[in-house]
Amino acid sequence: MALQPAITDLELLKERPAVACLLSALPEALQAAKFDRDELTLWIEPILLINALELLRSSPTTRFTVLADLTALDWFPSEPRFEVVYSLLSHERRERIRVKVKVSGADPYIESVAALWAGASPFEREVFDLFGIRFQGHPDLRRILLPDDWEGHPLRKDYPVEGYR
């Protein structure tokens, strides 16, 4: 099982249902795509995130009806600093994809998907708690794991492992 090089050329990936679906119905939303180790990653334009997720969820060729996971990555010190990662799953087609949006470090916020998947709400609270990314339109955005008066966001790369002393 030797590693294959990652495919990032959209031309080569346009046969994939998720890419094809976005290219035909919402081409301006798709920034880039990568196919690596049998996993497809799509980068979506932040302002079109909800539209793109709705499309991937409802389109008969994709049917990514389940949100399996929601988390974030911190690429400090590069900019845009954060990526919010959505792992979508299709029960019908037994396929997973990863959808990513880039979020700036200066004012990190992104539209909440809690209206699409009610279960995303605690996941977004966790990302808010540990990364400090705010979710617009979230019904109850508060810290979830850490105490309310905690200083800082521990999963940021500029937060020391042993905490602030």
Next chain:
Amino acid sequence: MPSIDQFRSEPVVETIGGDRTMVLNMGPQHPSTHGVLRLLLEIDGETIVRVKPDIGFLHTGIEKTCEAKFYQQVIPMTDRIDYLCPMTNNLAYVLAVEKLLGLEIPPRAMWIRLMLNELTRINSHLVWLGTHALDIGAMTVFLYCFREREEILKMFEMVAGQRMMTSYFRVGGLAMDLPLGFLDYIKNFVAYFPDRISQYSDLLTNNPIWLGRTKGVALINRADALELMLSGPTARGSGVDWDLRRDMPYGGYDQLEFKVPVETAGDVFARYQVRMAELRESNSMVKQAIANLPGGPIKADAPKIVLPDREKMKTQMESLIHHFKIVTEGFTVPEGEVYQGVESPRGEMGYYVVSDGTAKPYRVHMRSPSFANLNAIGVMCEHNLLADVVAAIGSIDIVLGDVDR
């Protein structure tokens, strides 16, 4: 956008029912919350109006700690997330790292992993059944379940030297081979275990008190289950016919024959039936794994990633160097990212591992099933009686280490 300060010190307790209702605190030191879960229950008489879970009491920042450790040092951290199914967590993590490395493991290691993974499921379900029945008032089942669980913990001690925090799987294989006499021990167990399952179900399945406490209680329908990101037996009790072992096989599950039990009622009893059927399926899978267990090595042939045998390390210069390098510097993993989901006893356990090409993971995210399944508690408990909250918590089978990480 408002500033972050706005989200601080928000009042947690506010009623929606006005003067009719009151807020009752449950936990975090309540025995029926299976750990340190705190629930804020808004009640109208004895009827639940709203439930708000308050979590985080067991948060230890494991994801942050992982970023400061070598890839092989993360394995013991994964045990401590969900302490009832350490092997499942080990498996999810090592599979993710092996996928990042493009590493293939020998068949013997694969079959031993499968066997232990299903034993872990039995172990976890036994704790669930025992404590769930205890919460609802059936003391005997608890003692019977822990009798069999003890046997499984003994087996874990035999293979790994540890009863609960096993850390037995390694990137590229296993820590060591099975000890002598282990297979006879486990064969004996799988032969009598189906009778024991019948013993438990004889005590419960037709018991009118049990039926009264579980049937029609804490309902959740299929659409809500999908919307709330539920997985595992909690979702399968509501008719979601989905099991990662069958539908997206990993680690050799495509070579086993098993059925996925699904119930459509969506109540506590349906989830009970699903898990009881899974106990039998897991027992049969352990049997198949024993029958198929081949000989051969238990570690992949990758000297720069897998630690050499002790004997070789003491006699061969090359192996000594590799051993020293792996222990002091770790092994580097090519850049990339991988999401590996496995079916834990509680649902989809996902490891999202990102590598930046160094010897330490850039990010390890654990998508834990209990964290997502806890979503259901609000929908399940609404309009139910106060006493049924413990039945609902027991039926989603949460582990608080898994929720808080």
